[in-house]
Amino acid sequence: MNKESIDALIKKNPKLASQRAKLEVMVPGNYCLHRSWGFGKIVDYNAADDRLIIDFEDGKKGHAMAPAFCVDKLEILMPNDLLVRSRTEADVIEEMIKKQPADLICEMISSNENHAMMSTEIERRLARVIGPIKYKKWWTAAKKVLVKDPRIGVPLKKSDPYIYRVDPVKPEDEILEQFRGTKNSKQKIELGEKLYALSENISVVREEMPSILEELTDAIANAKSLSQADRLHGVWVRNNLARDLHEDVETLEPSSGSILDATNDYSELAANLPAQYFKRYLDLISRTYPEKWQAMVEDLLRNSSGKFTSECINFMLEKEMQERISYCLDRWLKEQTIKGPLLFWVVKNRASKKYGSIIEPLVNPRLLAAMFYAIDHEALQNASTRRIPLADLLSDDVTLIPDLLAEANVETANDLAQTLLLNQGFEDLTKKSLLARFIKQFPTVQALLAGQAAETSEEEALIVSQESFNEAKAEYEELVSTKIPENKVAIQVARDHGDLKENSEYKMARQDQDILLSRKSELEIDLSRARVTDFSEATTDNVGIGCIVHLKEGSTGKEQRYSILGAWDSDPENDVLSYKTPLAQALLGKEPGATVSTKIGGNEEQWTILSISLWLDEK
Numbered sequence: 050m051n052k053e054s055i056d057a058l059i060k061k062n063p064k065l066a067s068q069r070a071k072l073e074v075m076v077p078g079n080y081c082l083h084r085s086w087g088f089g090k091i092v093d094y095n096a097a098d099d100r101l102i103i104d105f106e107d108g109k110k111g112h113a114m115a116p117a118f119c120v121d122k123l124e125i126l127m128p129n130d131l132l133v134r135s136r137t138e139a140d141v142i143e144e145m146i147k148k149q150p151a152d153l154i155c156e157m158i159s160s161n162e163n164h165a166m167m168s169t170e171i172e173r174r175l176a177r178v179i180g181p182i183k184y185k186k187w188w189t190a191a192k193k194v195l196v197k198d199p200r201i202g203v204p205l206k207k208s209d210p211y212i213y214r215v216d217p218v219k220p221e222d223e224i225l226e227q228f229r230g231t232k233n234s235k236q237k238i239e240l241g242e243k244l245y246a247l248s249e250n251i252s253v254v255r256e257e258m259p260s261i262l263e264e265l266t267d268a269i270a271n272a273k274s275l276s277q278a279d280r281l282h283g284v285w286v287r288n289n290l291a292r293d294l295h296e297d298v299e300t301l302e303p304s305s306g307s308i309l310d311a312t313n314d315y316s317e318l319a320a321n322l323p324a325q326y327f328k329r330y331l332d333l334i335s336r337t338y339p340e341k342w343q344a345m346v347e348d349l350l351r352n353s354s355g356k357f358t359s360e361c362i363n364f365m366l367e368k369e370m371q372e373r374i375s376y377c378l379d380r381w382l383k384e385q386t387i388k389g390p391l392l393f394w395v396v397k398n399r400a401s402k403k404y405g406s407i408i409e410p411l412v413n414p415r416l417l418a419a420m421f422y423a424i425d426h427e428a429l430q431n432a433s434t435r436r437i438p439l440a441d442l443l444s445d446d447v448t449l450i451p452d453l454l455a456e457a458n459v460e461t462a463n464d465l466a467q468t469l470l471l472n473q474g475f476e477d478l479t480k481k482s483l484l485a486r487f488i489k490q491f492p493t494v495q496a497l498l499a500g501q502a503a504e505t506s507e508e509e510a511l512i513v514s515q516e517s518f519n520e521a522k523a524e525y526e527e528l529v530s531t532k533i534p535e536n537k538v539a540i541q542v543a544r545d546h547g548d549l550k551e552n553s554e555y556k557m558a559r560q561d562q563d564i565l566l567s568r569k570s571e572l573e574i575d576l577s578r579a580r581v582t583d584f585s586e587a588t589t590d591n592v593g594i595g596c597i598v599h600l601k602e603g604s605t606g607k608e609q610r611y612s613i614l615g616a617w618d619s620d621p622e623n624d625v626l627s628y629k630t631p632l633a634q635a636l637l638g639k640e641p642g643a644t645v646s647t648k649i650g651g652n653e654e655q656w657t658i659l660s661i662s663l664w665l666d667e668k
Contacts, residue, residue: 050075050094050101050116058099062117074125075101075116080133082124085515085583086112088132088177100666115667122668131157132177146179150191151198158201158213165210196220197247205236221247225257228264234272238283241265245289262291270303278321281308285326306337315345316352327360335368343370347377354390362394362404375407382411382419389423389439396420396442396449414461417453421468428474436530440474443483450486462491476529478573511578512594512628517617518581525572528565536562582615589661592636594628597662603644603655612664613637632656 050058055072059065065072075081080090081103089105089112100113114123126133131153135142145153157174158166175184195201199217204210205227221244228240241261269275269283284305288298312318315334322330331349335342350361365374378395381387398404399412424440443449454462466487469480487494513521539558584595592598597612612625613636619627626633635645636658644657 051096054094054096054099058117065117065120068120071120071125072116075120075123080126080130080136082126082132082177083119084122113666118667129160131160131174135178142178146187150187151194151201154191154195154211155198155200155213158211164213164215167210168204168207171211196243205240228261234268234275234283235279237265237268238279238286241283241286241290245286258290262287265290266301266303276321277308277312278318281305281318281330282323282326284308285329305333309333309337316349319349319357320354324356327357328364331360331364343368343373347373350374350377351381351386351391352388354393358391358394362407371407375410378407378411382415385419385422387419387423389420389427389437392416392420392423393439393442396439396446399452412452412455414453414457414465417450417465418468421465421472424474425472428472437474440479444475444479447486450483451490454487454490457491459491459493462487463494466491466494476573477570478577510580511575511616512582513579513615513617515581515583517615518576518579521572521576521579521617525569525576528569528572533562533565533569536565584614584663584665587663587665589663591638591640592658592661593638595664597664597667598636599659599661601657601659603657608659614664 050072055069058072059069075091075094077091077093080088082088083103083105086103086105086109087107089103089109091101092104092111093102094100095102095113098113099115099117101116101119103112103114104110105112128134128137131142142153145156154171157171158164161170172184172188175188178184179187192203195211196203197220199219200214202212202214202218202223203220204212224240224244224247228237228244231237231240244261265283265287269280269287275283280303284301284303287301288305291298291301309315319327319330331346334345334349338345346361346365350358350365353361362374365371378387378391381391395408395411395416399408401408420439420443424437424443427437427439454465457465466484469475469483469487472480475483484494536558540555540562542554582594587593587595589596592613594613594615597610600609600611601607602609610624611632613628613633614625616627616629618625619630628634628637632647635647636656639645639658641658641660644655646653646655648654
């Protein structure tokens, strides 16, 4: 765009004056990012039609866009932007990605305002440059390199940014400065660990080491804010540093054994330890309690979750306890005392060669029953917004139910399906999806849905935009994950106040529950009927969803332009109509020149179609 076209555009729409700088860089050759279409390049500007011509990488070549409509949706990228350079200097950027990760991050941060960037922003940019999947593993490895790079200030807390330093600072000097400056005992432990991680040789800070060890020991022994897990972590960090100086770490107090002796809940301690210390923790227990460590590790396994579950299993396998693992899992399954996180591990690893001999005998209908019980129990006990991982796994893994039902008979399948219908841990839409997997193997299960099917006969599909679908889905997820659980808590709190007949708080909470559940049910039905469109199938031959209709009102002669979009897109203030409105319904399928009539509140009005254009062209 040139100065004359920008001046004309602003004169026509004065609100665009604040966007002049952005309009000035909307010129052929520049690259851009669009909220919907993604990465593209401006290849031309058609002054006659006032349209930018953009080639988007997703295949939309020669896409015409009106600057006035896309100025707030289009981000123009400068030539030094890494995303642009990944296309214009692909070999250079690819070399940096493979061999110079620190240089890539330095260039990214140094080009940003104030030479600082939050981790989330770095990740967003890396996803564009490296790819939405590959960047995660790359960034995990790159962060380890950045810790040792004097050009980058690595944040101590997640809420702090990464900083590019014009004058490099040695990492050990920075960490020592932070160590001296903080009074927070937990931060001192974390900084001590970073210091140890810098290199295998701590000689660079050997002179400072005695005072560092003294401060760490004092923090471990006296800080009231530290948990037992923090103290044990601190002892191990201190011992790592002391051992490098060839000291006898077993003589240092407090010791790891003394902290273990002062612990009441070993499972809770494990849950709060950093994952890299899980194996060390199990070794410590086996050395400290030679007479009872096996029973302790079994108890830790039963209450374990996440990576600690695998660590417990692997530790027991190293100790040649495979038969004991199988015995414990089978017993806990029969007693229905096996907990959700351990069930999650069993199911997740059912195809593993390493654990196959342990897990294979457990893959049967009884395991599915235990999963339903654990999910239902957690849903009833948990009123927070936290999701249930085991329920999500059951929903996402499409082969899991068929695998678990392989040895089931019809009666068992029906019983399990009935249990699923009554389960509090699944939403109705999820239940239907899971039941479909039952029905595929056992068609008789279909009878369980007969009552529901009669109530929810197939209705007309709703055509919706991706944006409005996302908004409805977000509202549904907020209801399920936040508002309804909060309401459960409010009901319980109000119930605890006493007499329900005179308890106004309880009545209000129950009324809120009715409203929330009603809205949840309404959204479930609407979302199940929704069919998302990008309006690309609209034409100018006749009025359809995704068209802009130029109308003339019969009684006044006034002209009006309406965009006819999805069922949930209605925005009368901006002249956007849902295709379900009376006027839109009357217009659908009509050609330019046709006249239609509407009757609202007893008043009849006629409308003549002057012209039809595409909403996408003016988006």
